[in-house]
Amino acid sequence: xxxxxxxxxxxxxxxxxxxxxxxxxxxxxxxxxxxxxxxxxxxxxxxxxxxxxxxxxxxxxxxxxxxxxxxxxxxxxxxxxxxxxxxxxxxxxxxxxxxxxxxxxxxxxxxxxxxxxxxxxxxxxxxxxxxxxxxxxxxxxxxxxx
Amino acid sequence: xxxxxxxxxxxxxxxxxxxxxxxxxxxxxxxxxxxxxxxxxxxxxxxxxxxxxxxxxxxxxxxxxxxxxxxxxxxxxxxxxxxxxxxxxxxxxxxxxxxxxxxxxxxxxxxxxxxxxxxxxxxxxxxxxxxxxxxxxxxxxxxxxxxxxxxxxxxxxxxxxxxxxxxxxxxxxxxxxxxxxxxxxxxxxxxxxxxxxxxxxxxxxxxxxxxxxxxxxxxxxxxxxxxxxxxxxxxxxxxxxxxxxxxxxxxxxxxxxxxxxxxxxxxxxxxxxxxxxxxxxxxxxxxxxxxxxxxxxxxxxxxxxxxxxxxxxxxxxxxxxxxxxxxxxxxxxxxxxxxxxxxxxxxxxxxxxxxxxxxxxxxxxxxxxxxxxxxxxxxxxxxxxxxxxxxxxx
Numbered sequence: 179x180x181x182x183x184x185x186x187x188x189x190x191x192x193x194x195x196x197x198x199x200x201x202x203x204x205x206x207x208x209x210x211x212x213x214x215x216x217x218x219x220x221x222x223x224x225x226x227x228x229x230x231x232x233x234x235x236x237x238x239x240x241x242x243x244x245x246x247x248x249x250x251x252x253x254x255x256x257x258x259x260x261x262x263x264x265x266x267x268x269x270x271x272x273x274x275x276x277x278x279x280x281x282x283x284x285x286x287x288x289x290x291x292x293x294x295x296x297x298x299x300x301x302x303x304x305x306x307x308x309x310x311x312x313x314x315x316x317x318x319x320x321x322x323x324x
Numbered sequence: 325x326x327x328x329x330x331x332x333x334x335x336x337x338x339x340x341x342x343x344x345x346x347x348x349x350x351x352x353x354x355x356x357x358x359x360x361x362x363x364x365x366x367x368x369x370x371x372x373x374x375x376x377x378x379x380x381x382x383x384x385x386x387x388x389x390x391x392x393x394x395x396x397x398x399x400x401x402x403x404x405x406x407x408x409x410x411x412x413x414x415x416x417x418x419x420x421x422x423x424x425x426x427x428x429x430x431x432x433x434x435x436x437x438x439x440x441x442x443x444x445x446x447x448x449x450x451x452x453x454x455x456x457x458x459x460x461x462x463x464x465x466x467x468x469x470x471x472x473x474x475x476x477x478x479x480x481x482x483x484x485x486x487x488x489x490x491x492x493x494x495x496x497x498x499x500x501x502x503x504x505x506x507x508x509x510x511x512x513x514x515x516x517x518x519x520x521x522x523x524x525x526x527x528x529x530x531x532x533x534x535x536x537x538x539x540x541x542x543x544x545x546x547x548x549x550x551x552x553x554x555x556x557x558x559x560x561x562x563x564x565x566x567x568x569x570x571x572x573x574x575x576x577x578x579x580x581x582x583x584x585x586x587x588x589x590x591x592x593x594x595x596x597x598x599x600x601x602x603x604x605x606x607x608x609x610x611x612x613x614x615x616x617x618x619x620x621x622x623x624x625x626x627x628x629x630x631x632x633x634x635x636x637x638x639x640x641x642x643x644x645x646x647x648x649x650x651x652x653x654x655x656x657x658x659x660x661x662x663x664x665x666x667x668x669x670x671x672x673x674x675x676x677x678x679x680x681x682x683x684x685x686x687x688x689x690x691x692x693x694x695x696x697x698x699x700x701x702x703x704x705x706x707x708x709x710x711x712x713x714x715x716x717x718x
C-alpha cells in the first residue's frame with residue numbers, strides 16, 4: 179500500500195474528489211478544444227510545447243486556459259471515454275473547463291477533482307512524479323510502500 | 325438550475341441575474357456525451373426562457389454531402405442539433421449571430437457562448453456577458469439567469485491595460501490583414517485582462533473588430549477589449565479606463581507585428597492544397613469584397629467560404645454566389661472547415677486570411693496553414709501556390 183507525504187501545495191476546491199497520477203505540468207496556456215484530442219487525450223496543437231504528450235490519467239497542472247468555449251465538451255468526452263486526466267489543477271477557476279467535470283457527474287460518468295492552485299506555486303516536483311489530489315484540495319506526493 | 329447554481333458557486337457569485345438573450349455553442353458535436361446531455365434536457369421538458377440563437381453545428385444542412393464522416397458521427401451531429409431546436413433555440417447555425425440579426429443593446433445582460441461571439445457582444449455591441457462554455461450556456465438560457473459576476477458588473481469592464489499602436493504606420497493600421505495579427509498578439513499579451521487599444525482609425529469597421537476579437541479569443545481568453553474612439557464603452561481612452569491610470573501601457577511595435585505574423589503560419593510559402601475564409605462566418609461586406617476580387621478568376625484549389633445561412637441567402641439574392649461558385653468557390657453554411665470533416669482528406673497546406681482559422685487549423689485538421697490578406701488568398705487560390713503582394717506588409 180502506498181501512502182502520501184505532507185502536502186506539496188494546497189488549493190481551493192472547485193470540484194471535490196480524489197485523483198492520483200503522474201504530475202503533468204503544461205508549459206503554456208491551452209484550449210482543450212483545438213488543443214487536446216477528444217478521442218485520445220493527447221495535446222494535438224503542433225504549436226504547443228507539450229504537443230504529443232497525453233493528459234490521460236495524469237494530474238494535469240494548467241496555469242491558464244484560453245481559447246474555445248467548447249473546451250468543456252472535450253473534457254466531458256474524455257471523461258466519458260475514460261481518457262480524462264485523474265485531476266485538474268487550474269491556475270485560476272475556469273468555468274468553461276470545470277463544467278465538463280460537473281456535467282460528467284450529472285451524467286453518471288467518473289468525475290474528477292478540480293482544484294484552483296495559484297499560478298506560480300513553485301513545483302518542487304518534476305513532471306511524472308506520482309502525486310495525489312485529496313478531497314481537501316491538497317496535493318501530496320505518493321510514497322510507494324510507505 | 326443545478327448547473328447554473330453550481331457554476332455560480334464555482335465563480336463565487338453572490339446571486340443570479342436575469343439575462344435577456346443567449347447564444348449557444350454546445351450544439352456542435354464533439355462526442356456522444358454532449359448528445360446525451362442535450363437529449364436529457366429535452367426529456368426533462370427543458371425550454372429556453374429567453375431568445376436563444378445557435379452557433380455552428382457539425383453539419384451543413386443546406387449542402388448535404390458537404391461534410392464527410394462516418395454514419396455514426398453524421399447521425400449524432402444531427403441528433404445534437406435537433407435536441408437544441410427541441411429546447412426552443414432558433415436555427416441560426418452561425419458563429420456570427422451579431423451579423424444575423426441577434427444584436428443585444430449596450431448594457432444589456434446576456435449569456436453568450438463561443439469565444440468570438442462573446443468578445444464581439446461585449447466589445448463591439450457593449451452588451452454584457454462572460455465566456456459561457458458548452459453546458460453552462462444552455463443552462464443559463466433554460467433558467468433565463470446567469471451568475472452575477474465578472475463582466476456583468478461595471479467594475480470588471482474597465483480597461484487595465486493600454487495598447488499604444490502609434491508606433492505603427494498609418495497605412496498598416498488601416499489594413500484589413502492587420503486586424504487578425506493585432507488580435508493574435510493581443511491574446512498572448514493580455515491573456516484575459518481588459519485592454520483599450522489606442523491609435524486605430526476612427527472608422528474601424530465591424531468586420532475588422534470581428535477579426536480582432538476572434539483572434540484574441542483564440543490565442544488568449546479575451547472576452548472584452550476597447551478601441552478608443554471606436555467602441556461604445558471607449559469614447560475616450562480615459563472613459564475606457566474608468567478614469568483610473570492603467571496598470572500597464574504596452575507599445576505595439578513593428579517588430580511585434582512581424583513576430584506575430586510569423587506565428588500565424590506553420591507552413592512556408594509554397595504550394596497550397598486549399599483556401600478557407602470565414603472564421604468567424606463571412607459577412608455581406610466580405611462577400612462583396614471577395615466577389616470584386618474574384619471577377620474573371622478561376623480557383624484551381626478547393627476554395628471554401630464559410631458563412632451563416634442568413635447572410636448566404638442575402639448574397640445569393642444579389643447574384644454573388646452564382647459568380648463565386650462559377651469561379652470555383654465552395655460555399656459552406658451552418659458549419660465550417662475546422663469543426664467538421666470537409667477539407668480534402670489527403671491534407672497539405674491551407675491558406676487563410678482568418679486569424680482564428682490560422683490558429684486552429686493545424687490542431688483540428690492536420691493541415692499546415694499559411695496566413696495572408698484576402699487579396700493574397702485570391703491570387704494564391706488562382707495560382708495554386710502562395711502569391712505575396714509586395715505592398716501588403718510595409
